[in-house]
Amino acid sequence: MAGQAETIYANRKGELSMATETHHDVIVIGGGPAGSSAATFLSKQGHQVLLLEKEKFPRDHVGESLLPFCHNLFEQLGVLEQMKETFVRKPGVRFIDSDGSQSTTWCFDKVIHDHTYLSFQVGRGDFDKLLLDNARRHGATVLEETRVTGVALDGPDGTVSVQASGPDGQTANYAARFLMDCSGRDAYMATRQRLKKKYAELDRTALWTHYGGAPLRGGLEEGLSLIIYMGGDKKGWLWIFPLGPNRLTVGVVLNNAYIRTEKAKLEQLGVEDWRLALYEQELSYSRFARELLANAEMLQPLVVEGDYSYYTESKYGENYAMVGDAATFIDPIFSSGVYLAINGARKVSQGVHRRLTMPEEGNAGLVEAYKSIEGAYKMVFKLITFFYSVNTINFAQMEAVSDTIHQQHQDAMSVGHFLLAGDFFERYDEYSKVIDALQSPSIFSKYKKLVSARPSLQDTSCDVSPDLAFHRLRVIN
Numbered sequence: 334m335a336g337q338a339e340t341i342y343a344n345r346k347g348e349l350s351m352a353t354e355t356h357h358d359v360i361v362i363g364g365g366p367a368g369s370s371a372a373t374f375l376s377k378q379g380h381q382v383l384l385l386e387k388e389k390f391p392r393d394h395v396g397e398s399l400l401p402f403c404h405n406l407f408e409q410l411g412v413l414e415q416m417k418e419t420f421v422r423k424p425g426v427r428f429i430d431s432d433g434s435q436s437t438t439w440c441f442d443k444v445i446h447d448h449t450y451l452s453f454q455v456g457r458g459d460f461d462k463l464l465l466d467n468a469r470r471h472g473a474t475v476l477e478e479t480r481v482t483g484v485a486l487d488g489p490d491g492t493v494s495v496q497a498s499g500p501d502g503q504t505a506n507y508a509a510r511f512l513m514d515c516s517g518r519d520a521y522m523a524t525r526q527r528l529k530k531k532y533a534e535l536d537r538t539a540l541w542t543h544y545g546g547a548p549l550r551g552g553l554e555e556g557l558s559l560i561i562y563m564g565g566d567k568k569g570w571l572w573i574f575p576l577g578p579n580r581l582t583v584g585v586v587l588n589n590a591y592i593r594t595e596k597a598k599l600e601q602l603g604v605e606d607w608r609l610a611l612y613e614q615e616l617s618y619s620r621f622a623r624e625l626l627a628n629a630e631m632l633q634p635l636v637v638e639g640d641y642s643y644y645t646e647s648k649y650g651e652n653y654a655m656v657g658d659a660a661t662f663i664d665p666i667f668s669s670g671v672y673l674a675i676n677g678a679r680k681v682s683q684g685v686h687r688r689l690t691m692p693e694e695g696n697a698g699l700v701e702a703y704k705s706i707e708g709a710y711k712m713v714f715k716l717i718t719f720f721y722s723v724n725t726i727n728f729a730q731m732e733a734v735s736d737t738i739h740q741q742h743q744d745a746m747s748v749g750h751f752l753l754a755g756d757f758f759e760r761y762d763e764y765s766k767v768i769d770a771l772q773s774p775s776i777f778s779k780y781k782k783l784v785s786a787r788p789s790l791q792d793t794s795c796d797v798s799p800d801l802a803f804h805r806l807r808v809i810n
């Protein structure tokens with residue numbers, strides 16, 4: 334429970350003053366999906382939580398397409414009804430080839446037979462604020478515009494002390510029994526402890542922005558995520574998701590080696606803004622994107638996201654834990670990040686609760702939580718590297734096959750649907766074996782034969798009414 338003690342504060346000029354320090358059960362660094370969910374789950378368990386967030390919300394963020402497996406988590410967090418009122422619904426994903434000649438549509442209702450099949454496309458400014466306000470509503474103390482600048486793990490009786498700089502520039506010290514680092518790709522603890530390791534094979538950068546004035550078609554009118562695989566040396570792909578009837582998020586993901594070569598070429602041509610030129614060049618290579626955006630207007634400046642795909646081997650200790658992107662980030666091709674972050678936060682919060690209420694158990698709860706989290710991340714990593722491997726199935730060339738196959742969970746197509754929906758945490762071993770099996774050339778070629786024999790490779794629809802996807806948003810946007 335919270336307590337108070339005298340502490341010394343210093344402003345930016347180094348002038349000191351005495352003030353009161355509040356002690357909490359748990360301090361959370363960062364108010365993204367991991368941090369705000371952790372704060373809500375722990376507050377619901379009766380813990381005194383302090384969340385420190387460096388930005389003022391709403392703030393923009395990449396990562397706008399959510400998986401259906403988030404549905405139950407939103408229910409547990411108590412935000413499901415708000416989500417339904419606010420955001421576009423997403424019934425599935427469509428993978429398209431660069432020339433637009435082949436595509437497959439993966440509809441979640443093929444394997445999820447209740448209302449939870451319908452996921453969400455979210456503007457992250459509004460979504461993250463909704464989750465952060467929810468944490469406040471559940472009793473967490475949330476300080477925005479408060480950047481954590483120092484952490485000491487060796488306080489008296491195993492406590493943690495955290496130094497943070499607030500909106501007025503003043504520095505304050507806070508203490509807690511446990512620290513959760515949910516600082517996203519800043520990876521506060523892992524960076525300072527030099528624990529961050531790169532996934533060299535996933536060395537990519539993303540460039541993205543929002544467009545208005547584009548027609549909703551090709552599945553966008555139903556709320557589908559479109560992934561256009563560009564392949565080749567660039568190992569690149571595009572994302573196009575609808576965030577409202579008149580707002581598309583459009584991203585280009587490219588291998589960094591390819592970016593360096595193209596940058597040199599563009600600079601030689603005397604291009605002023607090589608990033609924007611590269612972004613537009615890559616969009617123009619896809620017939621679908623080119624035609625879709627022909628008369629569209631960019632609604633916000635281009636954002637460049639580098640430095641991703643890394644992991645941390647040691648993610649927790651006696652009095653701290655890293656959660657979400659603060660611990661690991663894997664290439665976003667399958668839109669897995671927010672689900673991994675929120676479910677990771679849920680599992681770690683359960684471990685922290687046990688740590689705080691049953692000290693005799695030691696770290697048993699955390700060990701359990703991280704076993705499942707590690708299993709999920711490793712399996713998603715395997716799936717992603719498989720997707721990028723030379724021999725692999727291009728998801729655009731895999732036909733979404735017959736109903737019989739959809740009904741069999743063990744079947745590869747069915748597994749594909751479950752994986753795209755987010756079934757990462759409970760059966761990662763089974764899925765991992767399927768991915769391994771598909772790497773065998775003979776199984777893979779059998780599979781391809783089965784796949785290429787399928788008719789109707791061009792399905793673009795999940796047979797969902799646009800009214801379901803966009804419901805009342807048509808009035809708002």
Ligand SMILES: Cc1cc2nc3c(=O)[nH]c(=O)nc-3n(C[C@H](O)[C@H](O)[C@H](O)COP(=O)(O)OP(=O)(O)OC[C@H]3O[C@@H](n4cnc5c(N)ncnc54)[C@H](O)[C@@H]3O)c2cc1C
Nearest residue numbers: 363365366367387396398481517539657658665668670671
């Ligand atoms: C190109 C790209 C595309 C993606 N697309 C998708 C997608 O379609 N779907 C999906 O689910 N995921 C996607 N992701 C991943 C998704 O963005 C992240 O996995 C998700 O946001 C992780 O949540 P988090 O809470 O761990 O971190 P974040 O959402 O990054 O939140 C961390 C918070 O910590 C705060 N913070 C950082 N340092 C400090 C500090 N020192 N003091 C105080 N506060 C601090 C930050 O301001 C931030 O608000 C994508 C990622 C990238 C890079």
